[in-house]
Amino acid sequence: MDTPIHSFVEVQSEGPTAMPAAPAGAIAVGTPLPPSGNTGGKFPSDEPDSVHPYAAITDYLNCTFAFGEFVDALPIFVRQLVDVLGEKFGPVVERPGKGHIGYKKSFVLGNTAALFAYGGQRGTALISLPGEACSVIRDWRPVLSLLSSFPSSRITRWDGAVDDFSGFHSVDYAVACYWRGDFNAGGKTPSCNQNGNWIQPDGTGRTFYVGKRKNGKMLRVYEKGMQLDHRGHPWVRWEVELHNVDRVIPWEVLLEPARYVVGSYPKALQWVQKEMCRIRTIQQQT
DSSP: OOSOGGGOOOOOOOGGGSOOOOOTTEEOOOOOOOOOOOOTTSOGGGSSSOOOTTOEEEEEEEEEEEOGGGGGGHHHHHHHHHHHHOGGGOSEEEOTTOOBTTBSEEEEETTTTEEEEESSGGGEEEEEEOHHHHTTOSOSHHHHHHHHTSTTOEEEEEEEEEEETTOSSOHHHHHHHHHHTTTOBTTBOOOEEEESOOSSOOSSOOEEEEEEGGGTEEEEEEOHHHHTTOTTOOOEEEEEEEEOSSBOBOGGGGTOHHHHHHHHSTTTTTTTOSOOOOOOBOOOOO
C-alpha cells in the first residue's frame, strides 16, 4: 500500500497538467487522473470499449474516518483527494450553511454529485460517492489505498451492480427466483416490494425490491434502459445495497464487486460468476 494519504505531503501541479483556476470559495486541487470507463448511467453503445455482458460495478460508496486532527491541513487533504479521484472531482466548493446528515460542513466535489463532509459526528468525516461519481472512477485501487489509510476508516454503504444488457435475467426472472426461495437466508424469506406499472407494463420501467434497507441488505432489480427513457429497452440492472448494520463491509468490494454481489444472493445470482464472497453478519449476543 502507498504512503498513507493522511501524511499530507503537498503535491504541486505544473505546466499543462495544472488545473484551471477554481471559482471563488473553492479549495485548490492537484493533478487529475483520467476519466472512467464505467458504464454508470450511459448505454453500452455509448462506450468506446467493449463491455462484458454481465459487467459488475461499484455504484455507490459512503466511507467515514477519523478527521478531527486533520482539519488544519484541509487544503492539502483536498488536493490529494482530487489527485486520486480524478479531475472531474474538482473544484471542491463548500456549500455555505449546509451540513450533511449531522456533519456541520459539506463540500461538493466538481460536477460529480460527490460530497465531502466533516465537523461533528464524533470527529469523523464522510466521503459520499453516488452512482454518477462512481461512474467516472477508472481505477479503484488508489481510491481504496486513500480511504483505507485513514484511522478508523470504514465503509458504511456500498452498492454493487450487475448489468444484463440483453435483459435475459429480467424483473420477471427475479420474481420467479423469489417464489423459488432463491433469496432466502437461513430459512427466512425476505420481504419484497414492487414499483412501476406491473398490471399493464407500459415501457416506463419496473422495479422489484428484495429485503429492506434498515436491515442492512437490499436488492433492486429494475429495467435500467427504460429508466433512461428508452421504452422497451432490454437493459436490466441487479443492484445490491449493503450498509454496515451488523456487518463489516470489506474494502475488497471495490476491487471485486461481482464476487460480493453474487455472495449476497448466491442462488439468485449464480448466473453472474461462480466465485463469490459472503459478508458475514455480526450476531449480537445478550
